[in-house]
Amino acid sequence: MPAACGTLERCLRGELRPEYFLANIEELERKIQAWVEVKPRAAGHGPLSGVPFGVKDIIETAGLATEYGSPLFAGRKGEADAAVVTQLCGLDAMLLGKTHTTAFAYYDPAPTRNPKAPGHTPGGSSSGSAAAVAAHMAAFAVGTQTQGSVIRPASFCGVCGFKPTYGTLSVEGVRAFAPSLDTVGLFTETARDMQLLWCALGKTMAEPPPLRAAIPAAGFDADDTMAQAMSEAVERLIESGWQIRSAALPEPFLQAREAVTVINRYEGARTHEVLWRQHGGAIGLKLAALVEQGMATPQEDYYAALATLANAREAMAMFFERWPFVLTPAAPGPAPHTLTSTGNPRMNAPWTGIGVPAVTIPMPCDGPPLGLQITTARGQDALLLAAAIQAERAL
Helix, strand or coil, X not given: CCCCCCHHHHHHCCCCCHHHHHHHHHHHHHHHCCEEEECCCCCCCCCCCCCEEEEECCECCECCECCCCCHHHCCCEECCCCHHHHHHHHCCCEEEEEECXXXXXXXXXXXXXXXXXXXXXXXCCCHHXXXXXXXXXXXXXXXXXXXXXXXXXXXXXXXXXXXXXXXCCCCCXXXXXXXXXXXXXXXXXXXXXXXXXXXXXXXXXXXXXXXXEEEECCCCCCCHHHHHHHHHHHHHHHHCCCEEEEECCCHHHHCHHHHHHHHHHHHHHHHCHHHHHHHHHHHCHHHHHHHHHHHCCCHHHHHHHHHHHHHHHHHHHHHHHHCCEEEXXXXXXXXCCCCCCCCCCCCCHHHHHHCCCEEEEECCCCCCCCEEEEECCCCCHHHHHHHHHHHHHHC
């Protein structure tokens, strides 16, 4: 049974106009706080004409707020558009404005609230982008992921999040955190919306693939609520024709999570060292702690972590030849019932580390949203989105 049309598809059909999203911003923004600044740009009549979008506040935008989620840069305006913004505006998508991020895209929370689960975190660091799409304030939004900052907030807010293969979307004009990991990602309401957006960006559309997937036998333990939802989702997928088996992931991949932690700490410390020396804890208490730890991390540990990820990439490339897709929880559970934490990225970080594409779609559940994460081999982004659509229809 086809999934309901998402807002992006409805925009392309002419069923929704930018005024719909602006009215939702007017009604909901005071409560949700998804936006740093709303200042719509005029758009022409290209492939994404009439499709409004938001951009995470660590991504440069000419003449719009680009404050990095930090009061240290309050009032700062971008001098030029980042490459991804230029690309989208070149397709005549309508840039509505800038969405909140955690301070410098780390763990110090933004003011954004979760539209689908009041009192629960919307996740981080792309919190505003996820919330804007979930609240129908934008048809899509741009975020970034260094560990789990697209997939996790998408799961918490009940939308589709997509982290493409590392390097597929340009990071030019995006404030760096850990350059070996930083990836531009996207949020839409549905997987079908994501495929339409991906094709508008000039990427290919894949035919529905053979629906064969593995569930990791270990390494991705979730809480009881998420485990139950995963079990029920897998049953539905099998009933719809998916072939799904439990399989042991390669040992080098199981070491990837810790390697990502080391790389994130080491590189993140060096990209923020100057600010930290100038401002100390004012850059964000959690980020300041990371910089201190990262500056003390031996270089040999960093190089060893890079080697671990290289081994993991090779091992998982062979694994994906046997199993085209891997299904895991998109987060350890529902969004934590707190506004002081953005949640744990451990379900996402290994996939980010090896650079493969990952997508999450909402699963049926009672209570706060829960996401199913699907991953596949590097470069198979179109295949992944085709599979996500099939999973979305089954669920």
